[in-house]
Ligand code: FES
């Protein structure tokens with residue numbers, strides 16, 4: 551008997567991006583692996599697999615979590631949002647997705663899902679109409695690693711995302727937009 555054949559399997563209902571699906575996984579299956587391999591949501595990327603890079607970040611009940619540090623069985627009863635769930639059901643991009651496009655905030659894109667989910671959660675802490683400074687933006691993205699961009703355009707995209715939220719709310723920013731400071 552192989553190890554995998556002997557390993558006990560557990561039924562789990564995973565609620566991801568508004569849909570609940572049953573999966574059967576060993577207790578040690580990481581949430582990141584369950585998302586990618588069991589649910590085929592490959593937008594969640596896996597880099598370091600030990601909680602450092604942030605590429606695997608998803609939202610658990612709205613809070614950014616390294617999905618490589620969480621077991622799939624722990625996700626039962628929680629609402630998971632992956633990068634695939636950021637856009638609206640009508641297809642409208644999330645402000646942070648639009649901002650990354652506007653600001654050229656990605657190159658290879660491997661780190662991008664983790665940045666998008668992390669920033670999307672942080673934006674919820676700011677009312678539309680307010681602005682996010684570059685220092686605040688750096689604080690928001692400080693836990694995510696990118697090997698390509700040098701971070702400058704990612705920082706700009708945080709401010710731009712808030713500007714887009716403000717525009718969508720029909721408001722005027724309280725100070726000049728900080729998306730393009732060069
Ligand atoms: S893959 Fe999870 S933090 Fe790097």
Ligand code: FES
Nearest residue numbers: 657658696697698
């Ligand atoms: S865009 Fe390549 S790692 Fe960030």
